[in-house]
Amino acid sequence: MDYELSKPQKMLQQSVREFCGRQCTADHVREIMETETAHHAELWQGVADQGWIGLHLPEEHGGLGLGLVDLAVVFEEVGRACLPGPFLSSTWAATLISKTGHAASVSSILPELCEGSKIGTVACFEEEAGWVSGQYDAVKAEVSGDGLTLSGKKQLVADAAVADVFVVAARGEQGLTLVLVESSANGINITPTEGLDATRKLYEVTFDIVNVSADNVMSTGADAERALKESQQVGMVAVCAELVGSMQWMLEESVEYAKTRKQFDKIIGSFQAIQHKCADILLTTESSRSAMLYAAWALSEGTDDAERAVSIAKLFCSDAGQKVGGLAIQVHGGIGFTWEHDLHLFYKRNKSNEFLFGDATFHRELVARLALDAA
Amino acid sequence: MDLNLNAEEQAFRDDLRAWLKDNLPEHRAVDHESEEYWQHLRDWQRTLFEGGWAGLSWPTEYGGKGVTPLKQSIYLQETVAAGAPEHLGVIGEGLVGPTIIVAGTDEQKTEFLPKILNGDHIWCQGFSEPNAGSDVASLATKAVRDGDDWVVNGQKIWTSFAQGANWCLLLVRTDMEAPKHKGITALLVDMNSPGISIRPLKQMSGQSGFNELFMTDLRVPVKNQLGPTNQGWRIAITALMNERANLGASMYPFFDDAVTSLIELAKTRKRNGKLLAECPIKRQKIAQAIADLEIYRLDSARALSRLERDSTPGPEGSMLKIFWSEMYQRLAQSAMEILGDVSQLEGFDDGAWVYRYLRSKGATIEGGTSEIQRCILAERVLGLPKSY
Numbered sequence: 001m002d003y004e005l006s007k008p009q010k011m012l013q014q015s016v017r018e019f020c021g022r023q024c025t026a027d028h029v030r031e032i033m034e035t036e037t038a039h040h041a042e043l044w045q046g047v048a049d050q051g052w053i054g055l056h057l058p059e060e061h062g063g064l065g066l067g068l069v070d071l072a073v074v075f076e077e078v079g080r081a082c083l084p085g086p087f088l089s090s091t092w093a094a095t096l097i098s099k100t101g102h103a104a105s106v107s108s109i110l111p112e113l114c115e116g117s118k119i120g121t122v123a124c125f126e127e128e129a130g131w132v133s134g135q136y137d138a139v140k141a142e143v144s145g146d147g148l149t150l151s152g153k154k155q156l157v158a159d160a161a162v163a164d165v166f167v168v169a170a171r172g173e174q175g176l177t178l179v180l181v182e183s184s185a186n187g188i189n190i191t192p193t194e195g196l197d198a199t200r201k202l203y204e205v206t207f208d209i210v211n212v213s214a215d216n217v218m219s220t221g222a223d224a225e226r227a228l229k230e231s232q233q234v235g236m237v238a239v240c241a242e243l244v245g246s247m248q249w250m251l252e253e254s255v256e257y258a259k260t261r262k263q264f265d266k267i268i269g270s271f272q273a274i275q276h277k278c279a280d281i282l283l284t285t286e287s288s289r290s291a292m293l294y295a296a297w298a299l300s301e302g303t304d305d306a307e308r309a310v311s312i313a314k315l316f317c318s319d320a321g322q323k324v325g326g327l328a329i330q331v332h333g334g335i336g337f338t339w340e341h342d343l344h345l346f347y348k349r350n351k352s353n354e355f356l357f358g359d360a361t362f363h364r365e366l367v368a369r370l371a372l373d374a375a
Numbered sequence: 376m377d378l379n380l381n382a383e384e385q386a387f388r389d390d391l392r393a394w395l396k397d398n399l400p401e402h403r404a405v406d407h408e409s410e411e412y413w414q415h416l417r418d419w420q421r422t423l424f425e426g427g428w429a430g431l432s433w434p435t436e437y438g439g440k441g442v443t444p445l446k447q448s449i450y451l452q453e454t455v456a457a458g459a460p461e462h463l464g465v466i467g468e469g470l471v472g473p474t475i476i477v478a479g480t481d482e483q484k485t486e487f488l489p490k491i492l493n494g495d496h497i498w499c500q501g502f503s504e505p506n507a508g509s510d511v512a513s514l515a516t517k518a519v520r521d522g523d524d525w526v527v528n529g530q531k532i533w534t535s536f537a538q539g540a541n542w543c544l545l546l547v548r549t550d551m552e553a554p555k556h557k558g559i560t561a562l563l564v565d566m567n568s569p570g571i572s573i574r575p576l577k578q579m580s581g582q583s584g585f586n587e588l589f590m591t592d593l594r595v596p597v598k599n600q601l602g603p604t605n606q607g608w609r610i611a612i613t614a615l616m617n618e619r620a621n622l623g624a625s626m627y628p629f630f631d632d633a634v635t636s637l638i639e640l641a642k643t644r645k646r647n648g649k650l651l652a653e654c655p656i657k658r659q660k661i662a663q664a665i666a667d668l669e670i671y672r673l674d675s676a677r678a679l680s681r682l683e684r685d686s687t688p689g690p691e692g693s694m695l696k697i698f699w700s701e702m703y704q705r706l707a708q709s710a711m712e713i714l715g716d717v718s719q720l721e722g723f724d725d726g727a728w729v730y731r732y733l734r735s736k737g738a739t740i741e742g743g744t745s746e747i748q749r750c751i752l753a754e755r756v757l758g759l760p761k762s763y
Contacts, residue, residue: 001377001378001379001380001381001384001445001676001679001680001683002376002377002378002680002683003376003676003677003679003680003681004376004680004681005376006376009376069376255758255759258759259758259760267760269759269760270759270760270761270762271762272746272750272753272762272763275749275750275753275754275757275759275762276746276749276750278753278757278759279697279749279750279752279753279757280749282756282757283694283697283698283752286677286694287670287673287674290670290673290677291669291670291673293376293677294378294673297378309669312665312666312669315662315663315666316666361659363662364658364659364663364666365655365658365659365662366662367662367665367666368652368658368661368662368665371638371661371662371665372638372641372642372652372658372661373652
């Protein structure tokens with residue numbers, strides 16, 4: 001039994017950390033988040049050149065054939081740098097396309113997404129359905145000639161303004177219908193909906209009789225449900241890893257501050273009230289990392305408890321991100337509450353990530369179902 | 376990262392399971408205050424010894440098996456999961472033996488180690504005192520040299536196993552003038568010596584798992600001094616590190632039982648005409664208990680994996696101790712909310728939840744309080760300045 005990262009994984013971690021140290025400093029994140037889309041072409045090219053997009057996808061799909069622990073290593077490090085832009089969105093879209101196994105899309109758009117020459121995102125969330133895929137019905141897919149037309153509205157679509165393609169979770173005759181559409185297609189309207197995390201922009205996307213050819217209907221019914229769910233599980237591993245990275249940054253900042261800041265002529269880190277908060281940040285971060293790594297490993301291995309492991313990781317990391325954020329601000333005192341300090345970048349990202357793919361309450365209910373409702 | 380057991384580890388587990396199946400005693404003595412109970416535990420230790428399952432963590436030259444920390448953890452989990460009797464050697468085998476191996480004379484090793492393994496010697500530890508709790512090093516029990524003996528006077532408290540123990544690892548002050556950490560000596564004390572008396576200490580749960588020890592002109596031969604005079608603090612630290620490492624790994628089956636039983640109760644008992652398991656708020660609490668338990672399992676596995684690499688118990692022990700002790704309290708509190716009014720009755724689930732609710736309050740105090748553990752993490756892991 002070995003819970004440690006392998007040597008290649010540690011090297012990967014180091015290289016992501018070095019990349020972020022060079023190309024994704026907090027000052028740079030601030031500049032990028034002030035732009036309309038929080039997408040920076042040069043930074044994106046850097047990410048793409050590293051081969052991190054779709055690194056967990058099979059080589060025949062344009063990926064590197066690595067595992068989800070490797071993916072988690074990358075996302076933890078970019079989370080520690082609060083990397084802005086569509087890395088997570090495009091990773092999710094690529095994963096979903098790969099999970100549908102839809103031959104035409106897998107051979108055409110997927111390699112472009114993995115290379116980074118195209119950007120994708122998933123139009124999935126609806127306020128009433130939340131993250132329960134079986135209930136998506138705000139975008140209707142109606143048969144029209146050989147293909148379909150899409151009509152309706154999706155919310156909280158991340159990075160929609162910079163995406164070249166959307167994977168849309170629509171409702172069709174055969175239930176859930178996953179279709180691939182170009183963002184430039186006629187009838188698509190993209191409206192920014194400003195959220196609290198300025199480093200990852202959210203949009204409302206409306207579809208006003210958008211034509212989709214039969215070639216771009218990737219999956220329907222039970223198969224579509226499976227593909228969407230599996231892609232969300234991968235997304236959850238990535239989000240949990242981002243949360244852990246963000247907590248790690250908060251831990252390092254808080255401890256550093258506690259070691260240098262003086263009040264009453266003493267280093268505040270010598271006060272137990274501060275020490276115990278720092279210890280709690282450490283405990284919560286480490287437990288989150290245990291849960292996140294296990295979820296990544298279990299999902300990679302396809303263990304019997306993988307679904308439960310991913311939900312437990314998400315519920316724990318979601319709560320932990322809030323708790324650690326609160327403690328870190330309190331340790332910093334007044335400066336931690338200012339715009340000038342970088343804490344709020346991570347604090348806001350944690351909030352956004354808390355919701356993404358279901359919050360703690362949502363996943364506790366899923367865990368309860370597995371434990372209480374099984375036949 | 377690979378969390379599967381390898382073939383050798385699986386074989387170890389399967390052998391142990393098979394052996395347990397054939398060797399577990401049918402009869403259980405449960406009254407901790409009866410002589411029958413202690414005899415029962417001694418018999419079990421003897422059975423373990425004869426079956427080759429004693430001293431797993433010890434080096435082979437001292438009669439041990441020298442197995443990896445992971446196998447020790449498998450052993451602890453499997454024995455508890457199989458419902459084996461409480462392990463008599465928690466203190467002797469887990470804490471005193473390893474300390475004698477590190478600090479004892481050849482005579483002491485020959486004299487004591489085999490008897491720990493075969494169950495002849497049951498050990499307790501006399502560290503804490505009424506005025507030396509978290510600050511153990513301020514202990515005041517005094518020993519004065521008289522010929523070939525130390526003459527000991529003072530009082531110890533929170534001594535588990537004292538009723539059944541025949542030996543005690545005792546910390547005493549041998550230099551009144553030296554700074555507190557530098558005037559302590561460790562003694563190996565025969566509990567049948569004249570001058571020792573034991574008084575059970577009744578806990579808020581009603582049980583007496585701990586004791587007070589009173590020493591009046593107790594004579595301990597100098598040959599039973601462990602380590603050099605006035606260097607007993609290092610002995611204490613060695614013992615405490617082993618205690619924390621041991622405790623952390625062995626608690627999982629205990630909590631797993633509790634959560635499993637909570638789930639079963641929620642699926643069968645009703646409130647307001649509906650099963651407890653149908654109430655959305657109770658479902659949230661149950662799921663949180665499940666998640667907590669899983670995090671504890673994973674944190675333990677991760678600490679174990681690190682121990683396999685680094686081989687000495689580190690500050691992970693403090694992290695696990697904080698987690699399980701606070702989880703224990705959350706679980707007990709939350710379970711009673713889920714189960715409702717009747718859970719306060721001693722007759723409900725054989726009093727298991729009343730017991731957990733009360734007993735868990737001790738968990739964040741014994742073996743180093745949560746506050747002390749957090750200071751240890753802040754200072755030794757995070758590098759913050761000392762606060763006391």
